[in-house]
Amino acid sequence: MPTLNKVFLTGNVVRDFEKKTDKLGVVSIAQNIWNGTEEVAHFYNVVLIGEKNVQSAEKVIKKGASITIEGSIENNSYEKDGKKITTLQIKSFSFYLNKFAQNSESQEVVPDDIPDGEIDLSNLAF
Numbered sequence: 001m002p003t004l005n006k007v008f009l010t011g012n013v014v015r016d017f018e019k020k021t022d023k024l025g026v027v028s029i030a031q032n033i034w035n036g037t038e039e040v041a042h043f044y045n046v047v048l049i050g051e052k053n054v055q056s057a058e059k060v061i062k063k064g065a066s067i068t069i070e071g072s073i074e075n076n077s078y079e080k081d082g083k084k085i086t087t088l089q090i091k092s093f094s095f096y097l098n099k100f101a102q103n104s105e106s107q108e109v110v111p112d113d114i115p116d117g118e119i120d121l122s123n124l125a126f
Contacts, residue, residue, distance in 0.1 A: 007090060009044060010068040010098065017048075017061035025054045027061055029069070046071065046090045053093065066098040 011029035019025045025048045032039040046069050048057050061067060071092030078085055 005072040006070075007073055008068060008070055009046070009090060010066070011044065013061055013063055013065045013067060014043065015063050017057045019054055019058055021054075023051045023054060024049060025057055027057065027067075027069075029067065044090055045087075046092050046095075048092050048095065050093055053095065057095065060097055061095070067095050068098060069095045 009029060009031075011031040014028040014030050017025055017027045027046050027048060029044045029046055031042045031044075033042050034040075048054060048069075069090065069092040071090045071094075074089055074091055076087050076089060078087075
């Protein structure tokens with residue numbers, strides 16, 4: 001049976017983007033989720049992958065910015081003090097700044113591999 005692992009996540013950046021290598025960086029995103037009686041903060045670690053993503057993120061992802069990431073969910077595990085710790089992280093190959101929450105100096109990050117002009121949809125099965 002085919003599976004799908006796709007996530008879109010919108011939230012506020014907890015701290016400035018952290019570059020790990022030329023093709024890898026990390027950003028933490030927070031969301032306030034209403035659970036029926038109160039808002040509860042949820043935090044997510046996002047690994048941005050790709051040289052262009054990392055270059056763009058270094059310039060524009062700052063603490064407090066509102067961003068949307070597109071990616072997939074991955075479980076990781078490691079041992080700490082003899083206990084197995086499992087964490088959830090999100091791998092992302094693209095992100096977008098949400099202009100509604102940004103000041104006038106912010107930039108929108110747009111993927112550069114989108115073709116110009118019209119896209120022929122006649123060959124797609126719907």
